[in-house]
Amino acid sequence: MLTGVRFVFLGGDARQLEVIRKCSELDAIVHIVGFDNLKERMEGVTWSELSDDLISTADVLVLPVVGCDDNGMINTLFSDEQLKLTDELMASLSRECTVYTGMAKPYLRNLCAAHHVKLTELLNRDDVAIHNSIPTAEGALVMAIENTDFTIHGSRSMVLGLGRTGFTMAKSLQGLGAEVKVGVRSEKHFARAQVMGWEPFLTRDLRDHVGNIDLIFNTIPTMIVTAQILSRMPLSSVIIDLASAPGGCDFRYAEKRGIKALLAPGLPGIVAPKTAGLIIANALVQLISDEIKIRGDGE
Known part of the structure; x- marks a missing residue:
């Protein structure tokens, strides 16, 4: 279970919907940004606006499979709103927060390194x-x-x-x-x-x-x-x-x-977004669950 873990999702495509559902089902606190054109209403999810205050509350920040482009712009398939990952936003993150994405471009890697934020690229995992x-x-x-x-x-x-x-x-x-x-x-x-x-x-x-x-x-x-x-x-x-x-x-x-x-x-997200999303969701949940267990054992 992910009870009490605060997730903030910024943008993404159909794969991200599966990750959001999985986290919500496991009782996480889930805020999503960049999904205002999504016709489906998901239970246990809060639609939010991007702000420093929201980012500062995140235990986990989840970006799309390709985190952002070389200018920090985030893909928002389900929104007309443009989202940009800025230096100011990253400065708002708690040092205990982890940023998850599929694969990161140098912009995101450099931003996380500059603010001493842990970055995990899920597509690098063998599973x-x-x-x-x-x-x-x-x-x-x-x-x-x-x-x-x-x-x-x-x-x-x-x-x-x-x-x-x-x-x-x-x-x-x-x-x-x-x-x-x-x-x-x-x-x-x-x-x-x-x-x-x-x-x-x-x-x-x-x-x-x-x-x-x-x-x-x-x-x-x-x-x-x-x-x-x-x-x-x-x-x-x-x-x-x-x-x-x-x-x-x-x-x-x-x-x-x-x-x-x-x-x-990027064929998985095109031909089988549901399956591709579940693959990412399962890996993300496993990583966070393992970290929760390690913290619990250390107390």
Whole structure:
């Protein structure tokens, strides 16, 4: 239970609604800002205006999955109001307060550091990232189906990177009957791909493996699908770049050559906001519950 813990939620999308519901159900004190256009009325939640006084009462400050942009502006899908995280607001936070977000840009990291406020990025946690890889892979498959005239089954599909998302992506393609090649950067991942029944190769040799490829799913957040690589690919190929913006593909040259290349970050919140929201909510509640227990044991 989160009885008595004061949460302030600033903006967000449909994923944030699941987090708000979860905290309210567990008897937390919940204030939400930036949801004035939300038609649904949620029990046990207080609609509030952003102010120094409100922020100063927070035990937990919850920001959207991407906390704020490089200017401190916060995404407010359910409001026409613009919310900005300022130095003055952060100065109002209690030093016992923790700021939670999915992933933080330098602006937010620097602001928290300057005011000695603890910042937790939930998407950095293995449990969150692994669970999130499932809606990411499902969304990528939907995009692949919508942008091709052939089946995934029997396709020559390539996954670049064998991290949490790459592994789930390769496994999903295998389950649908694709011929799966996996580009890796370490011998450990090379061996893992072999054990899984995929065809591994080292990413440094990528240009030697794209000559007949139908689909590429990139998860590596650095430029890897370069103009040189694109020049060796069939014009019918489709690239779905799952890496965080700006991705790992030369989109300008892909367009010039006539190869369809799509940047697709943040798929969990697009294709399965309820599931993605519950993943974040469960991780957030677990972290706070553990902290409450530690404090209780120390008293």
